[in-house]
Amino acid sequence: MTVLAVHSLFRWVVVVALLARVGRALQARKGAFTPIDKRLGLIAMIAMDLQLLLGLALFFGLSPAVSAAEMDVGAAMKDPYLRFWLVEHGPTMLIAIVLAHVGNVRVRKAADDAAKHKQALIFFGIALVLVLVAMPWPFRPVVGRPLLPGF
Template identity: 50%
Template structure:
């Protein structure tokens, strides 16, 4: 069960990344052309946020119920904090990715308000870029390859 859910978590990351790049590209195009923030722009940000929330739910299931790494870390948290690879999974990965989900959610909430289109494109660019950078910084690459 762990390997299936872990694989889904990894595959979904590819979709999250593609959706995030799409939001960033749309925001850059919107800012450079001074174009309107369209319904398609709003939906791109919404789909990015939804995919991140889905990814978070799958990650929480892995973290609390399925992962042998976190199970071992919970048995001796002091020792887990001394091992960088275990600490990455047990503390850094989950906390930084929760912050990334919050950033995407804040972006979506801010862009629902009646603000200028340029500000909406700026919000989408800043919050989505920050979320993707955070996500990429805490991926346990050694476990993937």
């Protein structure tokens, strides 16, 4: 299996982990902050970090789209397909990953349980939106890719 196929499949781990974290923050927002809440935050962050490693390997060498874009960056910026892979997908996902890290720190430092749930909801909620926005969903014109590699 190629790195691109693993990165493509692993997106589902990232999406499910983020949905679980955000869903739990919503559901438990008036209750106690338990070890499950902490664990879900860690799982979402680790899933995103692993996806980042695969993304970096693609971005700095393995990706045909990024390599093609780097041949002529000026021209790539005028091409919606190459521009997406050069400056939209990776950087937006990176911001989402940073938000997950900051979110876990804010959760840890929050004064009480309600504040912890709120911080988790805000930071992981925004991270989830960014991931969904920067995803090459099959219905997206020009940049769309299959939901599973090879399909």
